[in-house]
Amino acid sequence: MNKFDIISDTVIGMLEESAFIFSDPVDEITVTKDMKSKMLGYCIKYTSPKSGTIAVFADKEVATMIAANMTGLEEDDPMAEEEAGNALQEFTNIIAGHIITELHGTELVFDLGIPEAITGGLPNDDNLIQIEIDVEDYKLILEFIEP
């Protein structure tokens, strides 16, 4: 499997395992930088022995679903919306750990940073991989760079 497929499968698997959300990847990226700037976003960097950055952007509705499902709240509970950012931050942390393992195995030791808020998207780079996921009527985007 190529890197794109590995990462895509990992994102979809982790949405299911961590937040009980079933989703589908899209074939072509439709989300623009402007649209991403309106989404919640977190990025996390890792180093040693390889370095890279993983960013997750999600419509607030998706982040709210993640918050609700991870904590057992109802989606329309105001607390779920309040925790949407925290939930997406934690999801970014979880997905990063799994992507690194899926790509590089379990023997190497990586130094994973703390997810930080981000807007607009990672810089354009020849190594940039973008994955767009449909979650009901909303979007989740994962961006990955490993030079």
Place this chain on the structure above:
Amino acid sequence: MSYSIMVVDDSSIIRAAIKKTIDMTEIPVDRLVVAENGLDALEKLKETWVDIIFCDIHMPKMDGIELIETLRKTVEFKNIPFVVVSTVGSETQINELKEKGISGFIRKPFKPEDINAVMGEIFGEWEK
């Protein structure tokens, strides 16, 4: 027997998720104590005995590694089972944690079966 369980994580989401997952196991819980980091956990342990600690690694003020090192040097706390709950996937790191005296490891995201399995390993037969 019912258990007094401590959950240590700086993420309110993960603390809630662990609580929810423990509820799904039907493990009889006498008390659930939460702490935001290692320092908070130590303060609460002075007031409340727990049967087991589920703890993240990366936390501000005092991380999980420093917490377990501190507990293992403290007479009254050194035998409390300590289970790391983390995104770490490296076998090397997990083995290093075992050398520091952890009782179990659960990788995020976690399921009720993971909690059941580790409770069973630590406390003997756990039927559910």
